[in-house]
Amino acid sequence: MKKEELPGRRVLLRGAALFALTATAGCVGTDRSGAPARPSSSPGPAAGAQAARPQKPSTYRLQPMTGSGPQRSAAGRTPVRSKPILRMGGRSRAMVLTFDDGPDPNYTPDILRTLRKHDVRAMFFVCGEMADAHPDLLRRMADDGHTIGNHTWTHPQLTRLRRPSIRDEIERTSDVVEDAVGEPPLWFRAPYGAWNRAAFQIGAELGMEPLAWTVDTLDWREPGTGTIVRRVLSGAGPGVVILSHDAGGNRSQSVQALRTYLPRLLDEGYRIGVPSRMGV
Template sequence: MKTDESLPGRRVLLRGAALFALAATAGCAGTERSGTAPRPSASPGPAAGAQAVRPQKPSAYRLQPMTGYGPQRAAVGRTPVRSKPILRMADRDRRMVLTFDDGPDPLYTPDILDTLRKHDVRAMFFVCGEMAEANPDLLRRMVDEGHTIGNHTFTHPQLTLMRRTGIRDEIERTSAAVLDAVGRPPLWFRAPYGAWNRSAFEIGAELGMEPLAWTVDTLDWREPGSGTIVRRVLQGAGPGVVVLSHDAGGNRSQTVKALRNYLPQLLDDGYRIGVPQRMLM
């Protein structure tokens, strides 16, 4: 686990990198199955024989997220400090967003990436910093294949029980880990357990990130069976819906199996599955 010997300098670097990325990703767009765009090649996961990093211990997921619809308009180059997270994207063109929290995990994330690549679909991965530091190749594969990486803190604590300095450390260290792995910081943030507070919103905005919650919770962390996960996604599907799943934090084999089932059904039903670009309003 790295320590930051120049925290003020790292904060300046993160803010500068976030503003640079902000200028390069205006608008909101999803990437969907078209049959014309070249499909990125897969990057290998952890080398064979390498010691696999175990997923985080399962915890008492998951508090209910605050409701919020957005994004609101803000000046170009600035991230608004919100009082609620974005709960769903703009309702248009039957677009949906698939999100995966707590990874990357070498046991499950590669299978999820394989399925997404098979169907030429992009998703969002809200990574924990300690997992990102241990598996930087998986972050690079995500970016190479067009996925969006978000910040999910370093160790997955409940931020509402922490002091502001601790919250900042959790968020900044994860943004730094992503920056180190892929060359740019995340532009989206999700609080563990859906537990947000003013400090989380303010620090996230300071680092150039928008807060994203979810519309449909698969509750896959309870391991309810892949069929139940599939049913929850299909029943909750709709324009602008953001689906919450997990690729780490426990046994995620049911999540992997469910994705293989519901993803082609969503596409056959006319949903366009993609990732939101950073929005300048």
């Protein structure tokens, strides 16, 4: 299959990726922070850069999957992986909190306030439709020092799409993030954890590393605040990546659970931060 050419403005990013993560990513314990339901309609590849109107999300999930593909590394390029990163290496008792599907004005601001209260940084894997509708929330994330990741435009199962559609889903989202905060995302998460070779290759071509998760809170099922808290605390450990959601349905339990488990994790000596692609 013919390899698509990268947009010119991404050349510098690809060069910077020379110092990117190796097989395991590090975690910056800065003391500062599956898969979700998404909008029902999907713009086709022909939609190009034209923004689609956000649609009302539905609530559906699949079990996480990993795809297969060759390991590849070239000078100035992000390596193409055969599976996503599941946990972080580096400092002991360092953890990463991640939130998918947003930003949603009903829940994301509450999560941001809680993280700010405890001076913690997190990762937000945003969907293009939601990000395009709420760029102000992207800017708040960036201003607070959080990491913004790419979670596709409409949250489809990528393994069911043709390569041009996969690229459209991923690239349009990176463009929206860059337009809002001045730089494209360096991390990518496939909806439902459904990865394939094309997703790994396209993500790498756009300068992004693939990040999955270690602990799934299953908060999209709305199991109750106490259950979400127990899943986080029981799964806590060095290098653990926690998956939660700030959109895609009623996320009030997720908001409340964060208020409970975050101070407890900090009291137990965990350093909650965001992963670093440098100095590993």
